Amino acid sequence: MTSFFARYVEEEFIPYSASHIVMLAALVVLALLLYGFRERSRSNAHVKTMIRYSILLGLLAPQILLYYWYAIVGLWSVKYTLPLELCSISQMLAIIMLFTRSKLLYQIVFFAGIGGAMQAMLTPDLDYPYPHFRFFHFFIVHIAIILAPLYMTWIEGFRPTWKSVWLTMIFLNILLVAVGGADYWLDANYMFLREKPQGASLLDLLGPYPYYLIAEEGIALVLFSLMYLPFIPWRRRQS
Template identity: 30%
Template structure:
């Protein structure tokens, strides 16, 4: 449905209205949950701050839906298509059952980012390229260094860069700290390159006059 809507209203005013409404819904939902979480935890610094990549992903998604800027689309594409999807397949935290607010928060927040990627890419026609790849890699590495430093000082574990999560996760297959961080980086670089290459290959074929499959 999102792909159909994006293609049908790509150049129309209604498309912009839908995209910006989508952005507002993401921001209002995420902000409401953040406030609730801070109040419910008595403002626990370990969980109350939006420092996880999943938090940055919804911010990038909302910003891109509103502005259609390529740099924020790059972050939305790579973080949403891989990290948000993996989080839903193998949650790194213990998610309570529905209708608990943490259940709604976890699934809705990650799903909306993935939906935004689908809408922006296959609906509106935005595409990643190797510059987008470089933006996503450099931003993610910078965030990792910042998170590692903040966690060390504050005694937190945002992004699970200082320790593995308590719940089972793919990190359990990557060795102990800090080795799993290196494995994450290598796998991330490879997977992100793989989901960049088809788009750049299509452009190259189109520019050379060769037929391109839809």
């Protein structure tokens, strides 16, 4: 087994190190390219298919390798490796959305996927630094989660509505109950519903348990509302 798939590493991931900045820059560049070539991509079915399947590859391939890695290094555990984190759930929904072009899933992935993945990109809860496999898995998957609804917006022509904000909030609260129940049953901490992550994160600014969970509700509503602003159909009054 090479160090690329090693179970233990001596180095630690350092937020906003050169490798972290490169991954953030990669997200910005890919998003700008997706937006810049949106008109040309819309009119070319082959290009649309290529982009869609490239994003799907970024969502699927690293995840398949992740479970392979869990198996070969003996890290599989129902307390830590089930896909019950918000970004893992957004990842699965994004895969289904891209295959089915579901407008319902698009509304949820646009807000919950982009919001959650951006928070993860900016404050990664990551133990493995570059060039470990887990480093690449983490950033490739989160970049793909963000690009998936952007592709559906800019190229497929989907649009969120104000109702989408509330639909996503309802979805997240149902998810909170379901995952919270799983946490209690498994003695786990998926979605950090029982305690904050050990590494630095935005949750450090929101107070102790359970107050940070309540604060997250308000922050999510404000964030989703801001994300919806570019889609408000501003209309000029005609005299």
